[in-house]
Amino acid sequence: MTKQITTRFAPSPTGYIHIGNVRSAIYPYLIAKQSGGTFILRIEDTDQARYVEGATDLIKSTLQWLGLDWDEGPEVGGPHGPYFQTERLELYHQWARKLIAAGRAYADPTPSETIAAYRAADQAAKIPYLYRNHRPTQTPEWHPGIPLRFKSEPKNYQWQDLVMGDLKTGPEVLDDIVLIKADGLPTYNFAHIIDDLEMGVTHICRGVEYLSSMPNYLALYEALGVERPYFISLPHILAPNGNKKLGKRDGAKSVDLYRQEGILPEAMLNFLACLGWNDGTEQELYTKEELITKFRIDHIQNSGAHFDEVKLLWTNGQWIRRLFDEQGIDQFYPRTIDFWPEVATSAPEEYKKRVLSIIYDRLKTLSDLRAMTDYFFVDPKINLAELTTNKFLKKFSETELGQLLTTSIDALKQLQTWDATSIQNTLNQLLVDTGKKTAELFSLIRISVSFAPFSPALDLTLDVLGRETVLARLGAVRTAILRD
RNA sequence: GGUCUCGUAGUAUAACGGUUAGUACAUCGGGUUUUCAUCCCGACAACGCGGGUUCGACUCCCGCCGAGAUCACCA
Numbered sequence: 001m002t003k004q005i006t007t008r009f010a011p012s013p014t015g016y017i018h019i020g021n022v023r024s025a026i027y028p029y030l031i032a033k034q035s036g037g038t039f040i041l042r043i044e045d046t047d048q049a050r051y052v053e054g055a056t057d058l059i060k061s062t063l064q065w066l067g068l069d070w071d072e073g074p075e076v077g078g079p080h081g082p083y084f085q086t087e088r089l090e091l092y093h094q095w096a097r098k099l100i101a102a103g104r105a106y107a108d109p110t111p112s113e114t115i116a117a118y119r120a121a122d123q124a125a126k127i128p129y130l131y132r133n134h135r136p137t138q139t140p141e142w143h144p145g146i147p148l149r150f151k152s153e154p155k156n157y158q159w160q161d162l163v164m165g166d167l168k169t170g171p172e173v174l175d176d177i178v179l180i181k182a183d184g185l186p187t188y189n190f191a192h193i194i195d196d197l198e199m200g201v202t203h204i205c206r207g208v209e210y211l212s213s214m215p216n217y218l219a220l221y222e223a224l225g226v227e228r229p230y231f232i233s234l235p236h237i238l239a240p241n242g243n244k245k246l247g248k249r250d251g252a253k254s255v256d257l258y259r260q261e262g263i264l265p266e267a268m269l270n271f272l273a274c275l276g277w278n279d280g281t282e283q284e285l286y287t288k289e290e291l292i293t294k295f296r297i298d299h300i301q302n303s304g305a306h307f308d309e310v311k312l313l314w315t316n317g318q319w320i321r322r323l324f325d326e327q328g329i330d331q332f333y334p335r336t337i338d339f340w341p342e343v344a345t346s347a348p349e350e351y352k353k354r355v356l357s358i359i360y361d362r363l364k365t366l367s368d369l370r371a372m373t374d375y376f377f378v379d380p381k382i383n384l385a386e387l388t389t390n391k392f393l394k395k396f397s398e399t400e401l402g403q404l405l406t407t408s409i410d411a412l413k414q415l416q417t418w419d420a421t422s423i424q425n426t427l428n429q430l431l432v433d434t435g436k437k438t439a440e441l442f443s444l445i446r447i448s449v450s451f452a453p454f455s456p457a458l459d460l461t462l463d464v465l466g467r468e469t470v471l472a473r474l475g476a477v478r479t480a481i482l483r484d
Numbered sequence: 485g486g487u488c489u490c491g492u493a494g495u496a497u498a499a500c501g502g503u504u505a506g507u508a509c510a511u512c513g514g515g516u517u518u519u520c521a522u523c524c525c526g527a528c529a530a531c532g533c534g535g536g537u538u539c540g541a542c543u544c545c546c547g548c549c550g551a552g553a554u555c556a557c558c559a
Contacts, residue, residue: 012559047558112557119556128486129555147557164489173487173555181557188559212488212554235490236552243490243551274508278497282507301497303490304552311496311509321522362521372520392518424517431517442518454520 006202007032008040009063009070010192012047013055016254017062019307020237020246021207023272027234028205029068030273030295040199041073043084044192046185062255066265067288072199080199085191092186095194095224096148096179104223105179107142108149110134131176148180150190150220157215162203162232163300164211173215189213193220196229205232209245232297235276236304246307258312262339262366266323267316275308276301285318313364324360329353332360339366343377351376354464358456372452376465379473380451382480387447392439398481404444405478407434409471418467424459448477 007028011017017025032039041063043056060074072078082088099105115131122129132152142148154171161167179190186194196204211233221228236245239252246252258268270286278301279294286294324332333353344352355376356369363369374380387393387401396404411430415422431441442458449470455461462470 010559014559044559050558108557115557123485126485149557167488169487175555178557183557185557187557192559207553208489209553210559214488233489238552240495245552275496280498282498284508305497306495308495308509314509317522359521361523364521390519428517438517440518444518446518450519452519455518456521458518 003035003202005032005035005037006040006200007037007205008042008196008199008201009068010042010044010195011059012044012050013059014047014050014052015055015248016058016256018246018248018252018254019258019272020248020252022062022066022255023237023275024205024207024234025063025068026066026269026272027232027277027295027300028203030291031203031205031232031297032071033292034295037202038071038200039068040078040080040201041070041083042195042199043074044188046085046181046188046191048183048185058254058256062259065259066255066269085195086185088191088195089184089186091198092180092191092194096142096186096190099150099179099223100142100148102223104151105142105148106136106139106151107146108136108176108178109138109140109146110136128172130172132174135176144184145182147178147182149176150179150216150223152176152216152219157218159214159218159228159231161211162230162297163235163302164208164233165302167211167214169215173212174219175216177216189216190220193217193224197224197226201229203230203232205234207245208233208235232300234300235302237275238304238306240306240308243304245304252307260367262363262368263312263316264319264323264335264366267312267319270319271312271315276305285315285322317364320363320366321361329357332356336366336369339369341370341374341377343374347377351464358460358464362454362456372454375450375452375455379469379476380449382477383451384477384481386451387444387477387481390443390447392437392443393447396440401444402478402482404434404436404441405448405474405481408441408445409474409478412462412467412471412474415467418463420459420463423462427459445474449473 009025009028011021011025029039041060043059045051056074063070070076072080073083096105115134118131118134119129131149132154135151140146152174154174156168156170158166158168177189178187180186195201214231218228238244239246239250244250255268259265266287269288269291273286273291273295274284277295277299279296279299330353333349333356336356340352355373359369359372362372388398393401408430411426411433412423415426427442427445431438434441446455446458446461449461449465
């Protein structure tokens with residue numbers, strides 16, 4: 001059995017979780033779970049300017065929807081709380097004082113205008129801007145209202161990344177990063193290290209954009225005298241076009257929006273997990289449980305992956321069929337209740353279940369129900385042009401179409417029992433009697449009862465619509481076409 | 485510009501020195517009594533470039549080119 005792993009997802013409450021960043025919740029979840037370990041949710045709310053009201057709730061509900069239950073964090077609590085960084089300030093200050101005592105941190109009285117001038121001057125001189133080259137000579141005692149900086153010691157660093165492999169950098173990137181801001185709140189750079197340490201996080205999963213900050217983090221671990229955790233850098237999810245990482249600016253939709261559009265959480269989890277990871281087999285569909293057991297850190301891709309919404313839709317269609325077939329109509333139906341067209345609102349549940357059972361296999365998203373099922377609930381608007389211009393029907397005169405409808409109505413009227421098999425038998429007999437081709441007769445009837453671009457198999461459609469409705473609609477079309 | 489990362493079909497990926505470079509989505513054909521979808525069958529389509537190492541390189545090494553990330557009192 002593998003050693004128990006603790007991971008975390010640590011978002012800032014600055015907005016919704018979108019497609020581009022949700023994977024950094026999924027992977028750590030899978031990694032923790034497969035070792036029987038702990039998955040922590042921590043809210044990194046130290047940036048007061050970017051704080052968005054309600055964002056935390058949105059983050060929580062998105063994770064819950066995906067089935068990524070956290071073992072420690074908001075709501076559930078845990079032994080390492082609190083799980084909001086703004087409630088952990090004393091902790092950061094304690095560790096900060098240790099660094100000051102060790103001579104590895106200093107209060108920086110330099111006004112921001114001066115700092116900006118340093119940067120501008122360095123850039124003008126075409127030399128790398130490093131704050132440590134401008135380190136103030138006189139540093140006051142640290143007190144609230146003044147930023148605290150790390151006192152860096154330039155050197156080489158090497159480390160292992162479980163995805164990227166062995167990495168190393170020179171001293172150029174080490175700098176006197178700000179640990180605690182003037183407002184008394186820690187920066188991410190400092191806070192996450194303290195939190196991961198205090199919370200017992202063994203594996204840090206985060207986007208590759210943090211790779212360039214690694215030397216500074218390594219220096220911090222060293223100065224703090226603590227052991228490094230394992231590092232797992234996740235490559236970016238890229239926008240469909242171009243090679244830019246998918247962000248809100250590029251139209252990354254929120255995960256919640258996909259939920260509203262009828263994407264199933266199973267499909268979303270499956271799709272995202274497999275975007276940048278595979279288990280080496282040709283399996284395409286994974287349940288959450290399968291992902292947990294089969295996930296392998298060393299199979300995480302190390303290049304970015306483009307987000308392909310078409311494949312998401314395909315995956316979703318697969319999951320709709322799979323869940324329906326496995327669970328049956330009664331278990332599956334509740335998932336669809338928010339996705340029916342308005343005209344179906346007052347329709348009985350049993351009827352909607354029958355409609356669902358004949359149409360589910362052509363849904364890509366649950367919201368397709370809205371566009372595909374209207375005619376089951378309300379008589380469609382008769383549009384004769386759809387008949388007269390149909391590629392199979394345009395060769396017939398309106399009189400001929402009317403007669404064909406009459407013959408069909410008469411035959412269907414004769415039916416003793418109204419079920420799919422009987423209907424199919426009658427339709428087959430009609431083909432023989434009229435001498436028409438399947439495409440001709442079936443198109444006529446199908447269009448006449450639905451006036452929809454597509455519908456389920458004709459026998460099933462007529463069965464669900466019911467005798468009264470079918471005969472009434474065919475009659476109405478006949479009347480219209482003959483009068484015309 | 486400095487530092488770092490990445491590079492197999494349109495997209496996601498398999499291959500871990502020897503294969504006709506496999507699979508899925510997409511696309512294009514065909515089949516399943518009409519349509520749409522499912523399902524099935526088939527087709528198209530890729531190792532960024534150049535050097536090495538080796539009997540042999542998508543796989544190892546070097547260079548180049550291309551793409552990206554990061555250089556905040558944001559995370």
